[in-house]
Amino acid sequence: MSTPSSTQGHAGDASSGPAATTIYLDHGATSWPKPTPVVDAVHEALTVYGGNPGRGAYRLAMATTRLIHESRRDVAAFLGVPHSRDLLFQPGCTEAMNLVLRGLLSPGDRVVACSMEHNAVARPLHALAALGVELVVVQADDTGTVDADEVERAVAEAPTRAVVCQHASNLTGAIQPVADLGDIAHGHGALLLVDGAQAGGHLDIDLSTLGADAWACSGHKGLLGPQGIGVVYLSAEVDPTPLVLGGTGGGSSESEGAPTVRPDRYEAGTPNTPGIAGLGAAARYLAVHAAEQRVTERRLVRKLHEGILEIGGFRVLGPEPTEVRVPVLAITHERIDADRLAFALDRNHGIAARAGLHCAPWAHRTLGTIDTGALRFGVGFGNTDQHIDAVLDALAALTRELS
Amino acid sequence: MFAALGFGSTHDALDAEQLLGDLGITVVPIPAPKTLGALCGIALRIELADEQRANAYLEAAGIGVTARTSIEDV
Numbered sequence A: 001m002s003t004p005s006s007t008q009g010h011a012g013d014a015s016s017g018p019a020a021t022t023i024y025l026d027h028g029a030t031s032w033p034k035p036t037p038v039v040d041a042v043h044e045a046l047t048v049y050g051g052n053p054g055r056g057a058y059r060l061a062m063a064t065t066r067l068i069h070e071s072r073r074d075v076a077a078f079l080g081v082p083h084s085r086d087l088l089f090q091p092g093c094t095e096a097m098n099l100v101l102r103g104l105l106s107p108g109d110r111v112v113a114c115s116m117e118h119n120a121v122a123r124p125l126h127a128l129a130a131l132g133v134e135l136v137v138v139q140a141d142d143t144g145t146v147d148a149d150e151v152e153r154a155v156a157e158a159p160t161r162a163v164v165c166q167h168a169s170n171l172t173g174a175i176q177p178v179a180d181l182g183d184i185a186h187g188h189g190a191l192l193l194v195d196g197a198q199a200g201g202h203l204d205i206d207l208s209t210l211g212a213d214a215w216a217c218s219g220h221k222g223l224l225g226p227q228g229i230g231v232v233y234l235s236a237e238v239d240p241t242p243l244v245l246g247g248t249g250g251g252s253s254e255s256e257g258a259p260t261v262r263p264d265r266y267e268a269g270t271p272n273t274p275g276i277a278g279l280g281a282a283a284r285y286l287a288v289h290a291a292e293q294r295v296t297e298r299r300l301v302r303k304l305h306e307g308i309l310e311i312g313g314f315r316v317l318g319p320e321p322t323e324v325r326v327p328v329l330a331i332t333h334e335r336i337d338a339d340r341l342a343f344a345l346d347r348n349h350g351i352a353a354r355a356g357l358h359c360a361p362w363a364h365r366t367l368g369t370i371d372t373g374a375l376r377f378g379v380g381f382g383n384t385d386q387h388i389d390a391v392l393d394a395l396a397a398l399t400r401e402l403s
Numbered sequence B: 001m002f003a004a005l006g007f008g009s010t011h012d013a014l015d016a017e018q019l020l021g022d023l024g025i026t027v028v029p030i031p032a033p034k035t036l037g038a039l040c041g042i043a044l045r046i047e048l049a050d051e052q053r054a055n056a057y058l059e060a061a062g063i064g065v066t067a068r069t070s071i072e073d074v
Helices: A036-047 A059-079 A093-104 A119-131 A148-156 A178-187 A273-311 A338-349 A361-367 A385-402 B010-022 B048-060
Strands: A087-090 A110-114 A134-138 A162-166 A191-195 A214-218 A230-234 A314-316 A328-333 A354-356 A374-378 B002-007 B028-031 B042-047 B065-071
Touching (some): A059 B010, A087 A093, A093 A119, A093 A230, A110 A119, A119 A162, A148 A162, A328 A338, A338 A354, A338 A374, A338 A385, B002 B010, B002 B048, B010 B048, B048 B065
Parallel strands (some): A162 A191
Antiparallel strands (some): A354 A374
16 A cells, blocks of 8 residues: 655655645645544444445344434534525535536536536536526626625526536635625525535535525535545525436335435435534534634634735735635745746645636636636635744745746 | 424434423433334334424424334333
């Protein structure tokens, strides 16, 4: 067994650089490390909870069934979902948003979306547009924030089935006015469908009052669970057509279609028990520690933001340092390409950050960085002041070396 | 004799198990008897003497019993 290393086989390797990633700042892609209870819960799921949940009444299967039930209850409670049966486990936010969009929208429908959407939303919308869904995209401003008034104008122009918007940007960290968008959508008889991938865990979310008819989230980002698990909340007002059909364990097996009851309707096939167990443990951890964690994240991302501006030569995408954002920060440099910076940070300084388009070409086009990409830092669980100090020192050094 | 209660989903069955257990009713998950209908999941076995009380609790909690049958034992 080997451990990951980031220093193998490239002509640009620095002989004096660290042998592996020592500072992880890509929490926008996935959080790492995980809280110990999450790791323990995944291990326990694999070593103790061996039965197939919902597929038998013998005690081993029932123990696993109860584990899933308890995890659903705890994740639902953390997110403010009133009835836990409305909180569905999915393989990830991408699958969840596919269910929401492709399960609810039909040819002839009109949908209003924000120009900052991730490809988990943009690509399903493109596919739906090809089938005859009318797609209207509202441009966000230069911080990546959509103006609720502009969305209302777009919705008011013609009968609209849904407003689709991210909760927060994976590029700029901008937080969208989701509650206002809910009021606007509902005021015009439309649904509000939200991609919460970058919001879960980083923001205090109460889905009982947010106004979203559907809200999806990755389990492995700010929610601190394992990869391969995500969630979607569906209000009682929506009933997307299931995209996956198959065995669901309980209920009537003789019906030809999907069950009508939740969560079974949207959870065909054997569930990801280790992932769900880990996510349940993460929710219990966050129920105690999230408030403190958010304070730390906001302080660190602001420190990073202000420090980068002091170095000079950088443009920081998104809101001003004093504004609340989710803890991602993307930058460009006036002379050094983002990919060069990312590579040098990794190889020479052991710092993990992500360059490119971040699966968000709409967002980069909105901000004028579609041709250059950007370098994105994601701050999260486990990061410290020392990490930010080290990144700022490294960026200052690299601007001297690479300019 | 016992009553076997069937539910629309495993989720509802576990909600019922927890609720009734918390209220002092002895509940045993069992494989759903064929006489409950085309169910492949679990059912809850309770004492006949507890059935009326159990049904009242479940109804108050919004947990629907989709089928019931009497069984000798399992």
